Amino acid sequence: MARRALITGITGQDGSYLAEHLLGQGYEVWGLARGQANPRVSRMRRLLADVKVVRGDLLDQGSLISAVERAQPDEVYNLGAISFVPMSWEQAELTAEVTGMGVLRMLEAIRVCSGVSRGGSPNGQIRFYQASSSEMFGQVSETPQTESTAFHPRSPYGVAKAYGHFLTQNYRESYGMYAVSGILFNHESPRRGAEFVTRKVSLGVARIKLGLAGELRLGNLEARRDWGFAGDYVRAMHLMLRAEKPEDYVIGTGRMKSVRELVEAAFTAAGLDWERYVVTDQGLHRPAEVDLLCADPKKARVQLGWEPTMSFEELVAMMVESDLRLLTDGGDPGDGSWP
Ligand code: NAP
């Protein structure tokens, strides 16, 4: 019988790649979708026609219990979150509720539905994946960051993710649940939301190249990140849930680039000189910045056999080409996450 997976955050970047990956592995895939008339849900239904949709919201405990009862999953991937770091300062309480408390509600739904009691090891265990983030490292105490690097989050988002991370560990230890966290570093694609810097840059470059814009306004060009391809990272999520033992893993490339280098690579891919177009704007700087993040993915390589397949340069070129095509074809950049 086909394995069954339930994915929260199905309308997001990772939800789409993970659903495609699991469908390709023969899974029956269920996606948790929220809202009464959420346009991202109808778009997802069109593009991922084989995904079964179940309604629910990470803010609503009862809806998560119903979703688990309905989907009867073997695996739950909790990707739903408020994931844009600047928004987490503007709506800190909502971020805590969705990105933090949402993890508790999902774990409780699984615990209740599988009849797990304290100290007991359940039969027919539902395996749980939590989308943890390198933002938990924040002001880093060492570089590169590993599974044992201390957390010092720098935003309400990072704090909420740290809560979800520790809670996932705690449910594993308290109830013997198969519950793991992937500590994923930044991962991008043509489906990335337009608010994140890689996509903002690839769309900006495409607009300038096509004569639709004359400048690109950005914040801190000196921040450094470890950027990889989202399609590679969802494979790691699945490998973590199929491993013999439930453990947490750092997932990244081990290579760090600055926003300035990102900008340079993207403009070069379109045959443009970035210095003519990029304007820096203090208003786009964050109240507390994460200056650098760089993964040490050795544990995932050794224990899971996971490796990234796409270089930073290939990723940037792919995103610029995709946005040039999208805008040339008259596509809506709001829809750009689904080329
Ligand atoms: P994304 O594109 O922003 O998607 C976020 C998803 O969360 C959307 O499907 C959104 O659904 C859903 N969501 C928001 N509020 C919800 C609620 N109240 N109840 C249920 N679902 C809700 O994020 P992503 O890049 O795919 O990332 C997936 C996960 O990995 C997130 O948890 C993110 O924080 C984490 N993460 C991402 C990265 C990265 O670099 N991409 C790195 C580390 C960790 P709607 O369409 O309904 O808004």
Ligand code: F7E
């Ligand atoms: O910023 C700098 C900004 O918004 C990256 C999320 O998926 O990855 C993501 O979080 C860097 C920051 O991603 C602009 O200051 C400069 O230093 O693309 P971002 P993020 O904050 O790293 C982590 C791992 C997650 O978990 C999150 O969910 O780029 N930057 N100028 C800018 N960033 C943006 N967005 N816009 C600018 O104009």
